[in-house]
Each structure stands twice: as C-alpha cells, then as structure tokens.
Amino acid sequence: xxxxxxxxxxxxxxxxxxxxxxxxxxxxxxxxxxxxxxxxxxxxxxxxxxxxxxxxxxxxxxxxxxxxxxxxxxxxxxxxxxxxxxxxxxxxxxxxxxxxxxxxxxxxxxxxxxxxxxxxxxxxxxxxxxxxxxxxxxxxxxxxxxxxxxxxxxxxxxxxxxxxxxxxxxxxxxxxxxxxxxxxxxxxxxxxxxxxxxxxxxxxxxxxxxxxxxxxxxxxxxxxxxxxxxxxxxxxxxxxxxxxxxxxxxxxxxxxxxxxxxxxxxxxxxxxxxxxxxxxxxxxxxxxxxxxxxxxxxxxxxxxxxxxxxxxxxxxxxxxxxxxx
Numbered sequence: 001x002x003x004x005x006x007x008x009x010x011x012x013x014x015x016x017x018x019x020x021x022x023x024x025x026x027x028x029x030x031x032x033x034x035x036x037x038x039x040x041x042x043x044x045x046x047x048x049x050x051x052x053x054x055x056x057x058x059x060x061x062x063x064x065x066x067x068x069x070x071x072x073x074x075x076x077x078x079x080x081x082x083x084x085x086x087x088x089x090x091x092x093x094x095x096x097x098x099x100x101x102x103x104x105x106x107x108x109x110x111x112x113x114x115x116x117x118x119x120x121x122x123x124x125x126x127x128x129x130x131x132x133x134x135x136x137x138x139x140x141x142x143x144x145x146x147x148x149x150x151x152x153x154x155x156x157x158x159x160x161x162x163x164x165x166x167x168x169x170x171x172x173x174x175x176x177x178x179x180x181x182x183x184x185x186x187x188x189x190x191x192x193x194x195x196x197x198x199x200x201x202x203x204x205x206x207x208x209x210x211x212x213x214x215x216x217x218x219x220x221x222x223x224x225x226x227x228x229x230x231x232x233x234x235x236x237x238x239x240x241x242x243x244x245x246x247x248x249x250x251x252x253x254x255x256x257x258x259x260x261x262x263x264x265x266x267x268x269x270x271x272x273x274x275x276x277x278x279x280x281x282x283x284x285x286x287x288x289x290x291x292x293x294x295x296x297x298x299x300x301x302x303x304x305x306x307x308x309x310x311x312x313x314x315x316x317x318x319x320x321x322x323x324x325x
Contacts, residue, residue, distance in 0.1 A: 009064060009106040011042065011056065011094065020103075026064065032056040034096065035069075048073055048097045051180070056104075057085065064088040064106065067238070067253050072261065073097030074301075085238060130189050130239045133197045133280060134257055135174070136264040137165070137208050137230040138183035148223055157215060157226070158182065164211050172204035173197075177252055183264075184208075187252055189239060198234060198283040203321055205230045205274060209314045229267035233260035233277030262300035263309055270298065272311035281310045285324045292320040 008027035012020045024042050026032055033040040035053040044053070050071040057065045065085040068075035075082040076095040088094070090106040139145075139161065146154045162179050169176050169186045177185045186204065188197035209228050216226025235256035256279060263275040276284075276293070284293070293316070297306035312320075 009090075009104065011102050011104050013044075014101050014103055026056060026058070030058050033069075034102075042102075044096060044100055046100065048099060052178075053096055054082070054094075056088070064104065066094055068258075069253055071097070074258075128239065129236050131194055131235065132187050132189040132237045132239060132252065132256065133194065133201045133232060133234040134237075134252070134260045135169075135186045135188075135201045135205055135230065135232050136183060136260050137186075137205060137228045138181075138264065139212065140227045140229055140268060141224070142182035145223070149221070153219070153221075157219070160215055161212065164215070165208055168207050168211060169204055172200045172207070174201060174204055185257075187239075194234060195283050198232070198280055199321075199324075201232050201280075202317060205232065206314055206317050206321065209273070227273070229264055229273060231260050231264035231267060231275045231277070232280045233257075233263065234279035234283060235277070259300065259303075259307060262303075263298070263307070266298055266300070267311075270296070270311065273313045274311065274317055276310040278308045281308075284310070284320075288320055288323050292316040 008025045010023050010025050011032075012023040015021055024032070029041070032042060033052055033055050034042040034044065034049075035051050036045060036047075036049045037043070037051040040052065050069070050073070052069050053071040053073075054075040055067045055069055057067060059065065064087070066075065066077055066082055066088055067085050068082045074097060077086050077088065078093055079095070080086075088104045088106075090104065092104045094102040094104055096102065139157075142154075161182075162184070165184050166176050169184070173192060174186045174188045177187050179185075186201070188201050192200070209230070212226050212228050216222055219226075233256050235254070237252050237254035237256050239252045256277070259277050263277060267273060267275055272294075281289075281293070289310070293310040293312045295308070296311055297308050300307050
C-alpha cells in the first residue's frame with residue numbers, strides 16, 4: 001500500500017484560546033528542529049525555550065515522531081513527557097515547557113500495523129539505543145560573575161574554558177555533544193566498556209575542575225575563585241547521527257540526559273561539587289565508594305519520586321580515583 005501523505009503535515013502555534021497564531025508546513029526534510037535559536041526550522045523566541053529544545057522526525061512511511069533534545073523545561077505530547085521518540089497523530093498537542101502549545105495536523109493517515117508497536121519498535125530507523133555515560137559541567141555563579149567583570153573579560157574566560165574543556169574531554173576518550181553558554185555536555189559511548197567509560201568520565205570531571213581553577217588563578221582580578229559544578233549519569237539513551245540538508249547533527253536524548261541536567265542544577269543548592277546518578281553509581285567500586293561518596297535522594301523537576309544520587313567534592317573524587325586506579 002502507498003503510504004505517502006496526500007498533503008503535507010503541519011504544526012501550529014496556538015494561544016490559550018485555541019486560536020492559531022502561526023503555522024509551519026512539515027515538508028521537504030526528514031527533521032524539523034524546534035527551539036529559541038534562529039537556526040531551528042521552528043523558532044520560538046522565548047527565554048524558557050532551550051536553544052535546541054525538541055525535534056520532529058519523519059520516518060520513511062510518512063509517520064512523524066517527537067523527540068526532546070535534553071531541554072531544560074521538557075517536551076510533552078498530550079501531557080506526557082517525552083523521553084524517547086514518541087509517535088505523533090493528527091490532533092496531538094505538543095507542549096514546549098510549560099507555556100507554549102503546538103498542535104500537529106496530518107491530512108491523511110499512515111499505514112500502521114493492526115497492533116500498537118512496543119516501545120522498542122517506536123525508535124525511529126535512523127536512531128539507535130545505546131548505553132552511555134553523560135557528563136554535565138558548568139561554571140559556578142557565571143551570571144553574577146558576568147555582571148561584575150564585564151563582557152570582555154567574561155568572553156575571554158569562556159573562550160579559554162571551552163577550548164580547554166574540549167581538549168580535556170577528547171583526552172579522556174569522550175565527545176563534546178554541545179556547549180550551552182557556560183556549560184558543557186559530554187558523552188562516552190561506543191567501543192569502551194561502560195565501566196571504563198564511567199572511570200574516564202569521572203577523571204574528566206576532575207581534570208576540568210582543576211583546569212577551571214587554574215584559569216581563575218591566572219586572572220588575579222576575579223572577585224572569587226573560578227569553580228565548576230558537575231553531574232554524571234549512565235543509562236540507555238537514543239543516540240545517532242541525522243542528516244539535515246547535507247549537514248550532520250549528533251543527537252542524544254533520553255531520561256539519562258534529563259536526570260544529568262537536573263542533578264547538575266542541584267549541585268550548588270545541596271552543597272556538592274559533584275553528583276552521580278544511580279546509573280553511574282552502580283559502576284563504582286563498592287569497596288571504596290562508601291568512604292568517598294554520600295548517598296542521597298533529591299526531588300527533581302519532572303519526576304514524582306525522589307531520584308537517588310551520590311554526592312562528593314573533587315578532593316574526595318581524586319582520592320577515590322587514586323585508590324581505584
């Protein structure tokens with residue numbers, strides 16, 4: 001049976017009264033990115049929207065899937081948070097964060113199997129699930145520091161930090177997925193064992209911390225030491241390369257990413273320099289872990305139940321890595 005759509009699908013921005021404000025036709029591409037940046041196909045210029053917030057992908061049979069791209073405020077389909085590729089059907093409501101609602105329309109149906117596919121089958125063909133370790137680091141008090149020292153100096157710091165951090169991640173066999181202002185998102189996946197990846201990511205976090213302090217020490221006019229907060233998490237994610245008009249975008253999405261971002265955002269609030277999600281914690285050496293890490297539970301946005309984590313400072317992390325080789 002021919003599954004080609006008789007007319008293009010579209011997505012429309014609707015206001016609180018249900019009236020259409022703006023519409024975008026979903027045609028001519030396999031992917032449509034949604035976010036604050038002008039580089040997106042669907043631009044939503046609001047502060048609570050991430051620069052690259054979500055994505056709509058088109059399968060070979062004309063079906064559409066919504067994906068979250070590790071956004072701060074989440075992506076929801078009909079009120080359910082998106083953690084993996086989620087099939088869109090005509091009339092579905094796609095919510096970006098808590099304030100923007102889009103409606104998806106498809107003028108003809110896609111040929112579907114009689115039974116609903118299971119979760120594994122919902123993964124789009126050009127993406128795959130993989131066990132990854134993700135590291136999020138950001139410079140502490142960056143906004144306040146920017147106001148205190150001015151744009152020129154903060155730009156110099158950010159340039160030094162991003163260049164040095166990229167090299168450090170590469171030296172530890174990881175990949176920089178993206179820089180988000182004063183934060184870096186790095187991942188470990190592929191041929192290394194998960195155990196090796198966790199150890200490499202922990203060592204990388206420590207090295208970035210030491211490097212950040214060195215930058216601060218070399219700039220004597222700074223009002224306070226330059227430090228970072230960091231979080232690691234390990235688990236299954238949807239990962240892969242996708243093509244957009246000849247370009248390649250590396251995409252990593254899933255609950256493991258969202259929890260890593262949430263934990264990193266908690267580090268300063270709970271007085272920890274480093275937080276490890278339960279997935280990462282399960283790969284630590286149980287003979288040494290209790291001596292250097294504190295077990296804790298935190299309520300994080302988007303989760304009903306508290307999330308288990310381990311917390312420590314970078315001094316304790318260094319001692320743990322020295323002990324475990």
